[in-house]
Amino acid sequence: MTVPAALVLITAKDARSAARHNLHTTSTSGLAPGHLQANLIILPSRYAADFRILCARNPVPCPLIAESTAVGRYDSVKSWIRGLQGNDILADGCDIRTDSPRYMVYKDSRLEKASCSDITAEWTEDHVAFLIGCSYSFEAELTAAGLPPRHAVLHRNVAMYRTKVPLCPAGVFQGGTYVVSMRPYRKQDINLVRNITRKYGSTHGEPICWGWEALEDLGIRDIDDPEWGDAPLTIDGRRLGELRDDDAEEVPVFWGCGVTPQEAVMRAGLTGTVMAHAPGHMLVLDAIDKDIMEV
The missing domain is CATH 3.30.2040.10 (PSTPO5379-like domain)
Known part of the structure; x- marks a missing residue:
């Protein structure tokens, strides 16, 4: 059963908790108004440096917000946004493996699982998560x-x-x-x-x-x-x-659109397991829109 967003999913923590417990499984558009939402792309560490460069060279479709604080970390991020710390973006208690409503799993650049509820089984100590800005x-x-x-x-x-x-x-x-x-x-x-x-x-x-x-x-x-x-x-x-x-x-x-990195992964022919959000099913962040607005 989906929890009524207007009644419960007001904060980012609410939205992530509902996703974690499989209570909200649809698009995150409109959830926790005013909070940033993020696309996810999770890569084997050997591809992380090239991916950072890809984002730097393509800031419109791939605006990098944050990444795992270290290889294998799914519960904390370091910020790429000036003036924000990692905890400002994702507070303690987050779990990138479970806190989006739906995920995609690719193996050797082929889609293996679509719209799964978590990626705990696929996550390894060699993975790095990247958070890409979302137009929601x-x-x-x-x-x-x-x-x-x-x-x-x-x-x-x-x-x-x-x-x-x-x-x-x-x-x-x-x-x-x-x-x-x-x-x-x-x-x-x-x-x-x-x-x-x-x-x-x-x-x-x-x-x-x-x-x-x-x-x-x-x-x-x-x-x-x-x-x-x-x-x-x-x-x-x-x-x-x-x-x-x-x-x-x-x-x-x-x-x-932040689905762009998933397409880039498919075109690149990467080996190993890559994970991402299911399109439209974002990770809701603790940061708010005023934190990143440019005047």
Whole structure:
């Protein structure tokens, strides 16, 4: 049974506890409003240095927030955010192996387990966890401004798409491309959406492109067929792609997405066990949006 988010999952600790006890298993969009959320990628230690470089070279889709304090540590992190300590990001008592609602497990770059409830059996003393910023983190401010993301209003998972936009390579991570998330907005609201999200550079920042013409630029064939998440809908429940033939004011708006590292891992042909969050099922952090907002 899912615990009602509005009643219980107000703090980051609440959200992590519900995930740990398998009480909240769906998308974390809207949970613990004002708290940061993070994508996870967990690698054998031999790939850690190359992954840090990948994040540094690709800060929009891979904004690095924190990593394990040491190889094998799943219960504490060190911060990559200026002004924040590891305990500010994840308080004592966290367990990265259990505190996201759902996980993915890859072995030798092939998906072995999807949407599992924990990764305690797969974790080893040689693993390093990386926390990557998530665009769910700016959704509370969008909602407060009267611009709630459509997927949150309809209680769906955000739509995510594979693109043809190349990543800057780093070490073993070659040939990767951006993954983007999409939220539809009216053309007249896009400047406000950009201004709000621009401040969140540690959680992907402002959109990278928008409009129907952006599909060709990104290499997205069908807006109604995302690789991850739920197909996007209009507010009255129609397929979003139906608007493309209308003179509608609403257009797709695209952000960098933290599923990008999972795609980079698949392209890199890594050996050993790699773990990650299931798309849309984030680790909710103790840090709050004001901790990372850029003015």
